[in-house]
Amino acid sequence: MSFLIEFWNFLKVRKKFWLLPILIVLALFGGLIVLSQGSAVAPFIYTIF
Numbered sequence: 001m002s003f004l005i006e007f008w009n010f011l012k013v014r015k016k017f018w019l020l021p022i023l024i025v026l027a028l029f030g031g032l033i034v035l036s037q038g039s040a041v042a043p044f045i046y047t048i049f
Contacts, residue, residue: 011017 009036
């Protein structure tokens with residue numbers, strides 16, 4: 001949790017708010033890949049890409 005607080009402070013001080021959407025999209029794709037491993041939904045997710 002301290003990493004998120006420190007990262008938020010970095011974004012505020014350096015005014016790099018454009019990094020936030022990139023990281024959110026990467027986190028969503030990572031979560032999608034982790035959740036789809038070994039599930040019945042995996043073939044349908046791979047057809048999207």
